[in-house]
Amino acid sequence: MSLLVTGSIGIDTVETPFGTRPDVIGGSAVYFSHAASFFTPVRLVGVVGEDCPKNLLDAFKGRSINTAGLEIRKGSKTFRWHGSYLKDMNEAVTVEVDLNVLAERAAKIPQEFLDSQYVFLANTHPALQLETLGKLPKVKLSVADTMNLWIQTERQHLEKLLTKIDGLVLNDGEARLLTGQKNLIVAAREVLKMGPKFVVIKKGEHGCLLVSKNDTFVLPAYPADKVVDPTGAGDSFAGGMMGYLVTQGSLTSATLKRALAFGTVVASFTISDFSLAGLSFATREQIDQRWEQFKSAMSF
Amino acid sequence: MSLLVTGSIGIDTVETPFGTRPDVIGGSAVYFSHAASFFTPVRLVGVVGEDCPKNLLDAFKGRSINTAGLEIRKGSKTFRWHGSYLKDMNEAVTVEVDLNVLAERAAKIPQEFLDSQYVFLANTHPALQLETLGKLPKVKLSVADTMNLWIQTERQHLEKLLTKIDGLVLNDGEARLLTGQKNLIVAAREVLKMGPKFVVIKKGEHGCLLVSKNDTFVLPAYPADKVVDPTGAGDSFAGGMMGYLVTQGSLTSATLKRALAFGTVVASFTISDFSLAGLSFATREQIDQRWEQFKSAMSF
Numbered sequence: 271m272s273l274l275v276t277g278s279i280g281i282d283t284v285e286t287p288f289g290t291r292p293d294v295i296g297g298s299a300v301y302f303s304h305a306a307s308f309f310t311p312v313r314l315v316g317v318v319g320e321d322c323p324k325n326l327l328d329a330f331k332g333r334s335i336n337t338a339g340l341e342i343r344k345g346s347k348t349f350r351w352h353g354s355y356l357k358d359m360n361e362a363v364t365v366e367v368d369l370n371v372l373a374e375r376a377a378k379i380p381q382e383f384l385d386s387q388y389v390f391l392a393n394t395h396p397a398l399q400l401e402t403l404g405k406l407p408k409v410k411l412s413v414a415d416t417m418n419l420w421i422q423t424e425r426q427h428l429e430k431l432l433t434k435i436d437g438l439v440l441n442d443g444e445a446r447l448l449t450g451q452k453n454l455i456v457a458a459r460e461v462l463k464m465g466p467k468f469v470v471i472k473k474g475e476h477g478c479l480l481v482s483k484n485d486t487f488v489l490p491a492y493p494a495d496k497v498v499d500p501t502g503a504g505d506s507f508a509g510g511m512m513g514y515l516v517t518q519g520s521l522t523s524a525t526l527k528r529a530l531a532f533g534t535v536v537a538s539f540t541i542s543d544f545s546l547a548g549l550s551f552a553t554r555e556q557i558d559q560r561w562e563q564f565k566s567a568m569s570f
Numbered sequence: 571m572s573l574l575v576t577g578s579i580g581i582d583t584v585e586t587p588f589g590t591r592p593d594v595i596g597g598s599a600v601y602f603s604h605a606a607s608f609f610t611p612v613r614l615v616g617v618v619g620e621d622c623p624k625n626l627l628d629a630f631k632g633r634s635i636n637t638a639g640l641e642i643r644k645g646s647k648t649f650r651w652h653g654s655y656l657k658d659m660n661e662a663v664t665v666e667v668d669l670n671v672l673a674e675r676a677a678k679i680p681q682e683f684l685d686s687q688y689v690f691l692a693n694t695h696p697a698l699q700l701e702t703l704g705k706l707p708k709v710k711l712s713v714a715d716t717m718n719l720w721i722q723t724e725r726q727h728l729e730k731l732l733t734k735i736d737g738l739v740l741n742d743g744e745a746r747l748l749t750g751q752k753n754l755i756v757a758a759r760e761v762l763k764m765g766p767k768f769v770v771i772k773k774g775e776h777g778c779l780l781v782s783k784n785d786t787f788v789l790p791a792y793p794a795d796k797v798v799d800p801t802g803a804g805d806s807f808a809g810g811m812m813g814y815l816v817t818q819g820s821l822t823s824a825t826l827k828r829a830l831a832f833g834t835v836v837a838s839f840t841i842s843d844f845s846l847a848g849l850s851f852a853t854r855e856q857i858d859q860r861w862e863q864f865k866s867a868m869s870f
Contacts (some may be wrong), residue, residue: 337649355721359752390756392721452659453794453795453796453797455793455795456795457793459795464806473776476773476776476777477776477777477788479793486793486867487790487791487793487867487868488777488790488867490776490788490790491788493712493755493779493786493787494753494754494755495755495756495759495789496753511721524870527870528870530870533869562641564868565870566785567788568787568868568870569865569868569869570824570828570830570831570865570868
């Protein structure tokens with residue numbers, strides 16, 4: 271059961287108290303696809319420019335990630351982001367961002383991906399998310415991420431998207447902005463009224479919260495004593511969560527909760543090193559081991 | 571098995587988005603003793619001034635709280651605190667504080683309390699905490715709280731205290747201030763090196779963290795959709811935790827974890843209403859019910 275993801279693929283420059291890494295691999299779809307590929311085959315849809323370094327494409331090799339939907343667009347430039355965590359490891363300050371190819375038309379979905387039943391719409395313009403979803407007639411489970419920019423500037427498109435998806439993943443600040451509610455449980459319930467069956471609020475180092483019609487549950491983050499680079503933690507969380515959900519094929523309380531815990535654990539590998547290094551060297555066995563340990567630590 | 575607590579007893583004025591309550595009952599020892607009394611008999615040691623309103627003393631009636639150590643000091647004034655949560659429900663801004671009687675000598679420990687085996691030294695000057703502890707020769711389990719002020723101004727006394735106690739409870743900002751470490755797990759490990767067997771870091775709405783030689787575990791806060799007044803949440807947490815620990819008489823991983831969960835649940839009653847109202851109307855049955863629900867929500 272393949273999981274289609276569309277989102278950004280980019281070149282990041284990241285500053286953290288542990289150092290600076292210029293021109294490393296980044297982007298929401300990159301972290302998501304790596305994280306989800308531990309669980310289920312991933313179909314990647316995204317676009318880069320012709321300046322894209324060769325090792326960006328190498329990063330997908332040897333993984334269960336089908337890159338048939340990765341378009342290298344001539345005459346365009348790859349998305350670039352420069353962020354700093356020097357002030358606060360829980361929130362990046364954007365030093366510079368060049369949308370480049372992301373400001374153009376969306377990537378084309380290959381014919382062979384059109385039968386996808388599971389889809390994750392990583393953060394991008396909600397009109398593009400709607401467009402992508404509209405092209406996939408067989409979708410059984412669709413989950414989207416979003417960001418402050420779209421909540422503020424593209425609310426109509428976002429509200430339409432919310433009536434079409436099963437789940438929304440967003441961070442605490444975004445949930446408050448979207449609903450005007452400070453209390454996150456109240457905010458999540460407001461989001462449910464807008465359409466989705468479940469809402470996951472990511473709180474960075476403080477864990478996550480899931481609210482659905484029947485469930486409200488919270489999980490702390492995995493207790494990490496060394497956070498080197500938080501970039502991609504949220505996308506890795508979503509990838510681990512969705513990857514596991516696809517293998518289960520249901521949205522029961524139990525599968526949702528386990529999926530959140532897998533997301534939590536996968537993200538803990540991401541933040542342990544710069545860029546994709548933490549996730550690249552992880553194995554499914556290590557993930558399962560850490561999941562069992564987390565599960566046992568959470569039971570009392 | 572009685573649990574002795576010494577700390578502040580005061581009159582609070584509290585402003586939250588839900589309203590303002592002038593001259594309500596407050597103080598660390600008040601919240602702590604109420605919370606702990608659901609589990610085990612409590613011996614209260616504290617001092618108020620002669621201006622103390624009669625209903626402050628009424629608040630202890632009908633509970634398993636021995637007030638033989640509550641001194642009403644003639645010629646002195648009761649401790650007063652005026653705080654505001656209008657800006658941030660997770661952190662009070664102190665509008666005004668009058669130490670009054672707290673700036674004088676400590677309360678006298680009654681003869682009948684001198685055999686206490688379990689003691690909680692709620693936040694006060696570490697020299698006074700040391701003095702109290704020194705007067706209790708039969709202590710088997712001692713846990714203390716502290717605050718920024720003492721970390722900054724009375725570090726020597728505090729460091730001496732840390733070599734004499736079994737556990738330290740403090741909040742995230744205080745743990746960072748005490749150790750100079752940003753990562754809370756690293757900070758907690760640094761505190762362990764200073765003496766205590768276990769450290770509990772309270773993170774307010776983000777839950778808590780326990781680190782001991784053998785254990786590291788985190789718990790989220792109880793998911794509350796209505797927080798009316800966070801005053802006393804940390805002291806109620808400590809009271810629930812200590813009250814349960816006393817009934818168990820051991821510091822195994824299992825008892826510590828369950829104790830944290832009881833603290834979490836008891837605090838969730840405190841924050842549901844102003845001052846002591848949330849805790850006053852709770853029953854042990856409701857606490858146990860919510861604990862079971864929290865336990866089940868945490869298992870996956």
